[in-house]
Structures are given as C-alpha cells and as structure tokens.
Amino acid sequence: MGTTSTENGEDAEELNITVAVRCRGRNEREIKARSSVVVSVPDVTGSSQVAINTTDDVGITAQMNSKTYTVDKVFDPSANQTLIFKEIAEPLFGDFLKGYNCTVLVYGMTSTGKTYTMTGDEKLYNGELSDSAGIIPRILFKLFETLETQDEDYVIKCSFVELYNEELKDLLDDGFENSTMKKLRIYDSGCGSTSNSGSRKNSRNNSPKLVGDPSVNRRRMRTAPLTNSLNKQQQLSQSQLSHQQQYQQHQQDPHASVYIQNLQDFHITSAKDGLKLLQKGLKNRQVATTKMNDFSSRSHTIFTITLYKEHEGEMFRVSKMNLVDLAGSENISRSGAQHQRAKEAGSINQSLLTLGRVINSLADKSSHVPFRESKLTRLLQDSLGGNTKTALIATVSPAKINSEETCSTLQYASKAKNIKNRPQLKSFIMKDILVKSITAELAKIKSDLLSTKTREGIYMSQENYKEMTNDLESYKTEVQESKRIIERLSSQNSLLLKDKRASNEVNELQRLKLQNMNDVMSGLYEKLDAQHKKEQELAEMTSNLKSTLSSSQSLVKEYVKKEEQMTQRMQVILGDEFLRFREMLIDNIERIKENQTKGGNDENVKHHLDVLKQEVIELLSMAQNRAEKMYKDWIEKILEEVPNIFQTLSDKVDHVNSVIDNYYNGLAENLSDISEEYNNLKQYFNEHFFKNNHEDLLYSHIDKTYHRLQLSADGLFQKFRQMMDDHLKDNKSLMIQSLRSATTEIIDKEMQLFDPQRKKWEDSFNLINQCDSISNGLNSEIKSALSGIKSTFGSSTDMINQSISKVKDEVNSYEGASKILEHNEIVQRKIADIIIKDTSLRNGLQKTLESSEDHVAAFDRLKKHIRETVIAEINTPSRVKMTTLNTPIDRKGLQSTERTPLKPAILQLNHCSDNINTVPQSPFKSQQCKSNSVSCVSKRHQDNDAWEENLNKISRLE
Ligand SMILES: Nc1ncnc2c1ncn2[C@@H]1O[C@H](COP(=O)(O)OP(=O)(O)OP(=O)(O)O)[C@@H](O)[C@H]1O
Missing domain, CATH: 1.20.120 (Four Helix Bundle (Hemerythrin (Met), subunit A))
Incomplete structure (x- = not known):
C-alpha cells in the first residue's frame, strides 16, 4: 500500500474505493416483456460476487456459463434503502465527520435505481423520512442528529449542481425557471482559470500551497467565538454567500483540485433545510426534464454537503460529502462505432465516456489519466484516485433484455474496485473567516428585513407584484381544476378500492382453492400412509412366505433324510433278517445233517427241505410284508402330509398374490388420483393462479391510475403540479403500501404457505414414483420367487410321485415268497x-x-x-x-x-x-x-x- 505525507507529516494510506452492486427487482416493462432474470446474487448477506448469464442456457449450464464479477458488496432486490445506507453511506459518513472528503457515486443504466438509491423519497411524513428515502435525505438527518449531540461548533452548507451535455447548472439558482441563472465555470484551484494540465500528476503539481499548512493557519488565526447558541439562534436559512466568499472558501480548500465559479453554497441549520434545498434542485431538474426528452437519464447531478467543524478552537475543519447521481450508462455501452455521430446528436455522454476511460486508466495504473477530457471527471478528480474516500454503487437490472448494459456496468464496477485513493485530512478554514462570511450574510438579510419593515407593509417590486397577481389568478383556476381533479381522483380511488376488493375476493377464492388443494393433499397423504401400511403388511407377508418357504424346504430336506434313513433301516433290517435266515438255514442244515447222521432217510431230508423251504418262505414273506408295510406307511404319511403342505403353501401364495393384486390396484388407483390432482393443480396454476398475476394486476391498476392522474395533472401550474405530484406520489406509495400489504402479503403468504406444500407434494410425487418402481421390483421379485417356489414344489412333487410310483412298482413287482424261493x-x-x-x-x-x-x-x-x-x-x-x-x-x-x-x-x-x-x-x-x-x-x-x-x-x- 502506497503512502503520501499528511499535514502532520504522517503518511496517508492508499485505500481502494468501495464498490457495491445493487440489483433491483424486475420492473413492469421487463415483466411485460417476459424477460427472464439473468443476474444472480448469492443469498448470503455480505456476498461480494454477482453472476450474469449472458447465454440462452438454463439450469446448471447457465450457472456454469455465467460471468461472475467480484466487487466489495452485492445487494439483491430485497436490500432496502436502510441497508444500503447502513452498509455503504454510513461508513463514509463517519469519515466525513472526521474531516475527510467523501464521495458516493451511483452508476448504471437508466431506470436501474440510481436516483432511487441516491435520493429516493425525499419528502417528510409527520416530520420523518419514509422507508424509501435515499442516501441524501438520510445523510442530512444523520448529520444534524450527530452534530447536535456533540459540543463542537459547526456550519453546514449545501450545493446542488447538474451537468448536462458538458454544461454545468446550479440547480439551486432562483433564476433556473426563467433561464436567468448564472453561468457556472470550472476552475482549477489556485489557478483561477481552466487550465489543461492533462494528467492528475500535473494537476497535483499545480495545486496551490496548502492552507492546511500550520504556518498559514497561524497567520490567519484570530479570535472570533462561534458558539452553538449562535448557530442555533441565528437559524440562517438559504443564506447566500457572495461569489467572492465562495471563491475564498474554495481557495481555502487546499485539496480541491477544482472549484465551480458561481455555484451557490447554502447555509443550512437543519436537515429540513437541506431537504428543502434538495427538493428545490430536483424540481428545477424536472423543469429541464419536461423540456428535454430523456433528459434525466443523460444528466449528472452532484449534491454537496460541506461541513465546517470546529477543530482546536480557532480553526474549522472543512470536509465535503459529494453525492453523485450519474447519467444512464447505456449511452456508453451502446456507443460503439457510431459513437462520433451519436455524440454529435447529443446522445452520447462525453462525461461518462471519459469517466469510463478514467476508471480504466486508474485501474490499470496508467501514467496518463484523462481527467481533463470532461467536466465530470474534472469534478470527480479528487474522488477517483485523489484524496477522497469514495464509494461507488453500480445499479443493475436483473432482466435479460438489459444484460448487455448490466455486463458493461458490472465490468466498470469490478474495474473501479482497483482504483486507489489517498484520503487525507488537510482542509481547514479559519474560524473568523467563516464567522465573517456568515455574519455578512446575516447582516444582508437583516437589512433587507429592516428596509421592508420601514415601508410598513410588504415591499415588493412592481414586476414581482404583477407576477404575483398573475400567479394568484392562475392559482385560482388551478384550484378549481385541482378540485375537479381531486373529485376525479376520489372516484378513481373508489374504483381502485373496488378493484382492491375484487382482488381481495380473488385472493380469498384462491386461498379457498389452495385450502381445497391442501385438503386434497392431506387426503393424498393419508392415502400414501395407507399405502405405506399396506406395503409394510406386504413386506411382512413376504417375509412370512419366505420363512414358510424355508421351513417347507427344511421339511422336504427332512423327508429326504427320513427317506434315506428309512432305506438304510430297511437295508439293515433286510440284512439282519437275511443273516438270521442264513443262520437259521445253517442251523437247519446242521440239523438236517444231524438228522441224516442220526440215520435219516430220503423222506427225512425231503421233510427237512420242505420245512426249510417253508421257513424261508415264511421269513421272506414276513420281510416282504414288513417292507411293504413300512413303505405303505411311509408313502401314506407322505401322501397325507404333502398335499396338506402344498395346499397350505398354495393357499399362502394365492393369498399373497391376492394381497399384492389388491395393493397394486389400490396403488394404481391412488397414483391415478394423484396424477389427476396433479394435473388439476397444474391446470389451475397455469390457467388461474400464475396468469392471475397480482403483481401485474396491482401494477397495472396503479400505473393505469397513475397515468390517468398524470395526464390530468399535466396541465396544471408548477406549484400545483408539485402539490399534485406529491399527492399522486403519496397516493402511489399509499396505494403501493396498502395494496401491496393487502395483496402481495396475501400472495406472499399464500406462496409461502404453498411453497413448502408444493415442495412436499413434489417430494411425495417422487416418493410415489420411487414406491411404484420399488413395488414393481418387489412384485416381480415376489412373483419370480413364488414361481420358483411353485416350480420347486412341482419338481419335488414330481420327484416324490416318481419315487412313490417307483416304490409302488417295486413293491408290486415283489413275488410271492415261494416263487422267490422257486426262482432263486x-x-x-x-x-x-x-x-x-x-x-x-x-x-x-x-x-x-x-x-x-x-x-x-x-x-x-x-x-x-x-x-x-x-x-x-x-x-x-x-x-x-x-x-x-x-x-x-x-x-x-x-x-x-x-x-x-x-x-x-x-x-x-x-x-x-x-x-x-x-x-x-x-x-x-x-x-x-x-x-x-x-x-x-x-x-x-x-x-x-x-x-x-x-x-x-x-x-x-x-
Ligand atoms: N431497488 C429498488 N427498489 C424499488 N424500486 C426501485 C428500485 N430501484 C429502482 N426503483 C424504481 O425504478 C424506477 C426507476 O428508478 P430511477 O429513476 O431511480 O432510475 P435511474 O437509474 O435513476 O434512471 P435514470 O437514469 O433514467 O434517471 C423508479 O420508479 C424507482 O422507484
């Protein structure tokens, strides 16, 4: 950070100018043009980034292709006047009180809210500012509030200058209306004439010797007490200092590189005085506006508050607060190649063009800064790269139709962020000089008053008297017309009230419809809950089925095991039986042999053989019977149990199937209900809710009325017009307030109420879709599992049947024991x-x-x-x-x-x-x-x- 030497020999710190972006909401024209919002401001307060989508993309691609600009602070449409003042103007205001020169500039294309930000609603309501009051009224109020709590003496003066087509005008000059105002000229301080120094380096070098120099101060110090009581008692209103005095003052402001000759500085003693000056200046500006089409968007205004604050007794510290409302910047961005021709036609603003170049040069730290190429940049020389603390508010429109200008504004704003100033506390004025000037002013007013009083009555020149009589006559007619207009306005007002009532009714209807929708939604939620319950039941049944399936599988396994055991047992039994039979046979042979040994004969052997045969047959038939019985028992058991199991299983499967079918039917019904409701809702929103745009309605009502009123009021005299305007604006703001609070609030409320519902509803819809897909998956899984079970059962049934028939065949194929013996x-x-x-x-x-x-x-x-x-x-x-x-x-x-x-x-x-x-x-x-x-x-x-x-x-x- 670079530094320069201050009055105390301290180094002044380099400070970047503060840059903020304020984005307003879409205006009526943009809404009507259905121009989408392309400027996005993060939802967080204190954000420093603003993005603009210059493509036709939407969604994430739009976000990705957006151009992002970084400044110090970004404000979205929800930022109100209080916030802007607090965040941007108030910090500078503190420095202004300390003695720094400060500047607040508003820059942006036409209708983006420059004047709204800088001036806003400057009128007083019961002695108080409205919420729409801009920076100037707020600073005036804050200034007096603060100074009144402090002990130091102070003097406050205001000036209001306009620059149009490189021509300066004093907006507080009484001769504004009849074009008899004094011509203003810019002078370089200390030079007494306009000199083309060409660069800021030169201009600095050309600065006169610092009045803030202690030696100079010492020379000028004289005792001349100026107390608060003087300040308060004298209540100087709109006192006019002589040109010479102003000149002296500017001479005594060592850091002002330029000053404006003939510009009047008015001493004010209250915020109200300041507001009156502001209103007077605005009124004079309006005169010009009516004369020149689109004038306001091409003229720059600077409202300057000069504070002389007591500093170490005999000296007053001088600080200035410049509040600059610049012309619409669209004239620059649209200039391009035709800029020379456009300039000739007066549509290009030389000052703004130069301002852009100055900003670029300062940001790029060029050696040459073209301050002197326009009057505006000359006036702002100290505010841009000079010794002033500066804040720039770039106002932008969010609409796509203005995206080109918005981009250009944001580009300038982000460039301007790099401009560095060296704010210094150096300006002082001797107390006696200040007192002298005020006393002289006071003396002049007093003498005027005295001369008036000595003439016993009101003194007035012939010319003024004539003018006043004319005025009076015209006022009378105006009053008549005004009365008529008031009547018309009242009837319009009643019409508006009617409209409001109708809107309220529509709102009520919509509220009821929304209520119905909510009811339907809650019905749908209940249905959804029921679906969930059914799903849970289904899941339980499925798990039951699975457990049944596993138990039947284990049963089948058990049967298979039993069959194996049975077969083994049969084999064992048959083996034992046959062993026993063999032993018995051997015994018998032994016995036969014994018998034979004992002297048996043929008959004996035959007899033994027959006995043996008989026994073998008996044994065989016994074994056969046992095996047969066992098989029969086993098969009977299986045949008895298997159908039951299969019956149970198939019953369960059928039950599950029917439940699934019911569930699906219910789900399908519900889904169709939901889709129907969704379509109804969509149709309703498309046809009624969104089309029935209350904001549009409101604005159309307001603006229709406003235009009508404006047309009616056009023919009236300026004073009455002022009154009418006030009335209209009051009406407008009142209407806006009342209708907004009546309609917007309801709509907002409804929308707020509705939004979560809609979100919920959309979520539920997604949930339903998910449920649907899960259910479909589940259904197909269950069906495949069931068919698998069925086929498994079928195959096991077939297997069992086959084994049974096999066993039966085997059993049937058994021959009689005698035959077995015969065939053995x-x-x-x-x-x-x-x-x-x-x-x-x-x-x-x-x-x-x-x-x-x-x-x-x-x-x-x-x-x-x-x-x-x-x-x-x-x-x-x-x-x-x-x-x-x-x-x-x-x-x-x-x-x-x-x-x-x-x-x-x-x-x-x-x-x-x-x-x-x-x-x-x-x-x-x-x-x-x-x-x-x-x-x-x-x-x-x-x-x-x-x-x-x-x-x-x-x-x-x-
Ligand atoms: N942030 C805002 N909030 C509410 N209303 C706004 C805002 N910004 C602008 N407006 C409204 O927009 C309209 C145009 O604003 P304004 O006159 O301040 O624009 P401008 O930039 O000064 O235009 P011009 O360059 O033509 O003078 C006004 O009616 C004003 O009340």
Missing part, C-alpha cells in the same frame, strides 16, 4: 447240490456197506478158512505153536500180541467196521469218510493182499 437259483442249486451230495453219500455209503458186507463175508470166509486151516493144522502135531490161536479172534489178545502177523489185518478190519458204523459229521467229513472208505477199500485190498501173503507165509512156514 442259488437256493435251488444248493438244494440240488445237497440232494446230489446226499444221493452220492448214500450211494457211497451203500457201496461201503456192500463192500463191508463183502469184507465181512470175506472175513467170515477167511475166518472159516483160517479156522479150517488151523483146525487142519492142529490136527497136524507139528503145528503145536498155533494152539494159542485156537480161540476166536480176540481183539485184546491181538492188540497186546504185537509180534502176531495177523494183527494189522485185524486192526484194519476193526477200523473198517468202525468206519461203517460211523456216519460222517459233515459233507466234508462224509467226503473224507468216502475217500477214507475208498482208501479203506483199497487198504482192505492191500490188507487182503497182505493177508494172502501172510497166509502164504504161514503156509510156507507151516
């Missing part, structure tokens, strides 16, 4: 084997018996032969030794006589006879026995041979 080849083969074995055994036995009998016969024969031989030998005396053998065969004797040659034969014989008497224990035994018997036979043959041989031996011995 193994059993038959075994039995045949047994019989064959039995037969062969019998044959073997028979043969053994026969051979034994042969042996016995041979033995007998042998015995006989031996006996005969022995007898024959005995009879022979040489054979004495043989007498020991002359007894029948003694087994014991043979056994004990080991050396007897007959012993093996006898043993063999005994052995064979043992064999004959012994029945083999088992078929193997019998086989063994058979082989034994064969070996026995062969042995016997061998023994016979040995016998023969022994006999031979014996014979040989003998």
Whole structure:
C-alpha cells in the first residue's frame, strides 16, 4: 500500500474505493416483456460476487456459463434503502465527520435505481423520512442528529449542481425557471482559470500551497467565538454567500483540485433545510426534464454537503460529502462505432465516456489519466484516485433484455474496485473567516428585513407584484381544476378500492382453492400412509412366505433324510433278517445233517427241505410284508402330509398374490388420483393462479391510475403540479403500501404457505414414483420367487410321485415268497447240490456197506478158512505153536500180541467196521469218510493182499 505525507507529516494510506452492486427487482416493462432474470446474487448477506448469464442456457449450464464479477458488496432486490445506507453511506459518513472528503457515486443504466438509491423519497411524513428515502435525505438527518449531540461548533452548507451535455447548472439558482441563472465555470484551484494540465500528476503539481499548512493557519488565526447558541439562534436559512466568499472558501480548500465559479453554497441549520434545498434542485431538474426528452437519464447531478467543524478552537475543519447521481450508462455501452455521430446528436455522454476511460486508466495504473477530457471527471478528480474516500454503487437490472448494459456496468464496477485513493485530512478554514462570511450574510438579510419593515407593509417590486397577481389568478383556476381533479381522483380511488376488493375476493377464492388443494393433499397423504401400511403388511407377508418357504424346504430336506434313513433301516433290517435266515438255514442244515447222521432217510431230508423251504418262505414273506408295510406307511404319511403342505403353501401364495393384486390396484388407483390432482393443480396454476398475476394486476391498476392522474395533472401550474405530484406520489406509495400489504402479503403468504406444500407434494410425487418402481421390483421379485417356489414344489412333487410310483412298482413287482424261493437259483442249486451230495453219500455209503458186507463175508470166509486151516493144522502135531490161536479172534489178545502177523489185518478190519458204523459229521467229513472208505477199500485190498501173503507165509512156514 502506497503512502503520501499528511499535514502532520504522517503518511496517508492508499485505500481502494468501495464498490457495491445493487440489483433491483424486475420492473413492469421487463415483466411485460417476459424477460427472464439473468443476474444472480448469492443469498448470503455480505456476498461480494454477482453472476450474469449472458447465454440462452438454463439450469446448471447457465450457472456454469455465467460471468461472475467480484466487487466489495452485492445487494439483491430485497436490500432496502436502510441497508444500503447502513452498509455503504454510513461508513463514509463517519469519515466525513472526521474531516475527510467523501464521495458516493451511483452508476448504471437508466431506470436501474440510481436516483432511487441516491435520493429516493425525499419528502417528510409527520416530520420523518419514509422507508424509501435515499442516501441524501438520510445523510442530512444523520448529520444534524450527530452534530447536535456533540459540543463542537459547526456550519453546514449545501450545493446542488447538474451537468448536462458538458454544461454545468446550479440547480439551486432562483433564476433556473426563467433561464436567468448564472453561468457556472470550472476552475482549477489556485489557478483561477481552466487550465489543461492533462494528467492528475500535473494537476497535483499545480495545486496551490496548502492552507492546511500550520504556518498559514497561524497567520490567519484570530479570535472570533462561534458558539452553538449562535448557530442555533441565528437559524440562517438559504443564506447566500457572495461569489467572492465562495471563491475564498474554495481557495481555502487546499485539496480541491477544482472549484465551480458561481455555484451557490447554502447555509443550512437543519436537515429540513437541506431537504428543502434538495427538493428545490430536483424540481428545477424536472423543469429541464419536461423540456428535454430523456433528459434525466443523460444528466449528472452532484449534491454537496460541506461541513465546517470546529477543530482546536480557532480553526474549522472543512470536509465535503459529494453525492453523485450519474447519467444512464447505456449511452456508453451502446456507443460503439457510431459513437462520433451519436455524440454529435447529443446522445452520447462525453462525461461518462471519459469517466469510463478514467476508471480504466486508474485501474490499470496508467501514467496518463484523462481527467481533463470532461467536466465530470474534472469534478470527480479528487474522488477517483485523489484524496477522497469514495464509494461507488453500480445499479443493475436483473432482466435479460438489459444484460448487455448490466455486463458493461458490472465490468466498470469490478474495474473501479482497483482504483486507489489517498484520503487525507488537510482542509481547514479559519474560524473568523467563516464567522465573517456568515455574519455578512446575516447582516444582508437583516437589512433587507429592516428596509421592508420601514415601508410598513410588504415591499415588493412592481414586476414581482404583477407576477404575483398573475400567479394568484392562475392559482385560482388551478384550484378549481385541482378540485375537479381531486373529485376525479376520489372516484378513481373508489374504483381502485373496488378493484382492491375484487382482488381481495380473488385472493380469498384462491386461498379457498389452495385450502381445497391442501385438503386434497392431506387426503393424498393419508392415502400414501395407507399405502405405506399396506406395503409394510406386504413386506411382512413376504417375509412370512419366505420363512414358510424355508421351513417347507427344511421339511422336504427332512423327508429326504427320513427317506434315506428309512432305506438304510430297511437295508439293515433286510440284512439282519437275511443273516438270521442264513443262520437259521445253517442251523437247519446242521440239523438236517444231524438228522441224516442220526440215520435219516430220503423222506427225512425231503421233510427237512420242505420245512426249510417253508421257513424261508415264511421269513421272506414276513420281510416282504414288513417292507411293504413300512413303505405303505411311509408313502401314506407322505401322501397325507404333502398335499396338506402344498395346499397350505398354495393357499399362502394365492393369498399373497391376492394381497399384492389388491395393493397394486389400490396403488394404481391412488397414483391415478394423484396424477389427476396433479394435473388439476397444474391446470389451475397455469390457467388461474400464475396468469392471475397480482403483481401485474396491482401494477397495472396503479400505473393505469397513475397515468390517468398524470395526464390530468399535466396541465396544471408548477406549484400545483408539485402539490399534485406529491399527492399522486403519496397516493402511489399509499396505494403501493396498502395494496401491496393487502395483496402481495396475501400472495406472499399464500406462496409461502404453498411453497413448502408444493415442495412436499413434489417430494411425495417422487416418493410415489420411487414406491411404484420399488413395488414393481418387489412384485416381480415376489412373483419370480413364488414361481420358483411353485416350480420347486412341482419338481419335488414330481420327484416324490416318481419315487412313490417307483416304490409302488417295486413293491408290486415283489413275488410271492415261494416263487422267490422257486426262482432263486442259488437256493435251488444248493438244494440240488445237497440232494446230489446226499444221493452220492448214500450211494457211497451203500457201496461201503456192500463192500463191508463183502469184507465181512470175506472175513467170515477167511475166518472159516483160517479156522479150517488151523483146525487142519492142529490136527497136524507139528503145528503145536498155533494152539494159542485156537480161540476166536480176540481183539485184546491181538492188540497186546504185537509180534502176531495177523494183527494189522485185524486192526484194519476193526477200523473198517468202525468206519461203517460211523456216519460222517459233515459233507466234508462224509467226503473224507468216502475217500477214507475208498482208501479203506483199497487198504482192505492191500490188507487182503497182505493177508494172502501172510497166509502164504504161514503156509510156507507151516
Ligand atoms: N431497488 C429498488 N427498489 C424499488 N424500486 C426501485 C428500485 N430501484 C429502482 N426503483 C424504481 O425504478 C424506477 C426507476 O428508478 P430511477 O429513476 O431511480 O432510475 P435511474 O437509474 O435513476 O434512471 P435514470 O437514469 O433514467 O434517471 C423508479 O420508479 C424507482 O422507484
């Protein structure tokens, strides 16, 4: 931050000028043109960004393509006059009291609210300002309020100057109406004439020696007490200082680079005085406006309040508050190529063009700033880049039709933000000089008064008298006309009241309709709640169904398990039974064998076989019956239970289906109800509510009346016109206030009431759509799940039926036990084997018996032969030794006589006879026995041979 030296040798800080943007609401013209809002101001207070959408895009794309400008403060249409004053003017006002020169500028295209912001409603209502009062009236009031609470003496003066087409006019000059006002000229301070210094550097260099210099002050200080009482008692109203005095004052303002020659400064002692001056100036401006079309939007005005505030006794600090209402900026942005021609035609404002260039140069810190190229920039030289504290309010329209101008205004505003000033406290005036000027002024007024009094009556020049008589006459006619107009206005007013009543009725109707809508909405909400309940029920049923499904699945699993268990058990049972049967069979075979061993015959074996067969048949049929019974029981059980389960399931499924159908029917009904209501509402809003724009109605009423009134009032004299205007404006503001409060409030209220409802309603609609899609999804899921369950049940039913029929077939295919036995080849083969074995055994036995009998016969024969031989030998005396053998065969004797040659034969014989008497224990035994018997036979043959041989031996011995 750069600095310069102040009066105290301190460095003055560089300070950026404060830039604010004020965006008004759409005006009637913009609404009628259906021009959309393109300027967006964030909803937060204290925001510094403003965006404008210059494209045709809408929604997010519009936001993305918007141009954003950054300033210090942005105010949306809701910002009222009080807020603007508080945020922008009040901080400067504080500095103004401290002694700084301050400037507030309003810049923007025509009809964006520059005058509204700067002046607003300047009239007093019961001695007080209205809410629509702008910055100037508020500053005047605040100034006196503040100063009256302080001890220091003060003097306040006001001036009001207008710049049109590079021509300055004193709006407070009495000669304004008859164009006899004094010509104003700009002078560079200290130079006494307009000089073209060309740059601010030069202009600064050309500044006269500072009056604020302490040495200068000391020279000028003289004691001349100026008290508050003087200030208050004297009550100087509109006292006019001489040109010379003004000149002196400007000379004494060392930091004013320019001053205006002949511009009158009026001393005011109250805010009301200030307001009167303001009103006078505005009235004079209006005279010009009526003469020149579109004048107001092309002229600049500067209302200056000069404060002389007591400072350290003998000196007064001088500070100025410049309140600048600039011309409409559209003239610049539209200039373009034709700007030279347009300028010639007077439509381009040279001052504004230069102001733009000055702003650019200052923002870009150019070495040359073209202050001197226009009167406006010369006047504002100190406020822009000088020693003044400055705030710029850029006023914009929100409508699309003005977007080009709005962009240009915002561009200037954001550029201007970079301009830096060096505010300094340097301006002082000697107390005695100030007192002198005021005293002289007072003396002049007093002498005027005195001369009037000495003439006993009112002194007036002939010319003035004539003028007054003329005025009086015309006033009389005016009064008559005014009376008529008042009557007309009253009737119009009553018409308006009628309209208001009609609007109220319409409002009431709409309120009722809204009420109905609310009722319908609440009905719909109830329906929605019911739907929710139904949905919950459905969800519960679905979960029940799912649990039933899982339980039936587990049931099916259990059945399958049971079936497996059953099969295993059957297998076990059958295996055990068959084992038992086998054991029994073995026992029986054993028994048969025993029986056979015990000497059974054919009949016995057959009998045993029959018994065996019978038992096997019994066992088989028993097993068969048991299996059959088990299967039957099991199948019956399954057949009994399965249909019940399926029935329950299908009942449940049907129930769920019917509930779903009901729910869907209900939902569809409700949805169609809602859509119908929505359409009705939409139609209503489209056809009635939005079309029946109360704001439009209100404005059209007001403006119709206003125009009518204005037309009627046009012919009246200026004074009466002022009165009429006041009346009309009062009416307008009253109407606005009353009708707005009556209509807008209701509409706002209704809209406020309605907005959340609409939001809610839209939310519910979305919710319904969501519900619908969820329900559809749920329905399809449930249906698919149900069909899955059904198909699962169907397939399991088929499977079970198949298994049942299979089991049945198997059971049916079982043959009778006897047939099984008959068809059982193994059993038959075994039995045949047994019989064959039995037969062969019998044959073997028979043969053994026969051979034994042969042996016995041979033995007998042998015995006989031996006996005969022995007898024959005995009879022979040489054979004495043989007498020991002359007894029948003694087994014991043979056994004990080991050396007897007959012993093996006898043993063999005994052995064979043992064999004959012994029945083999088992078929193997019998086989063994058979082989034994064969070996026995062969042995016997061998023994016979040995016998023969022994006999031979014996014979040989003998
Ligand atoms: N912020 C606002 N709030 C309410 N009314 C506004 C606002 N701004 C402007 N207006 C209204 O808009 C109309 C035009 O405003 P105004 O005369 O102040 O515009 P302007 O910029 O000074 O125009 P011009 O350059 O032609 O003098 C006036 O009736 C004024 O009351």
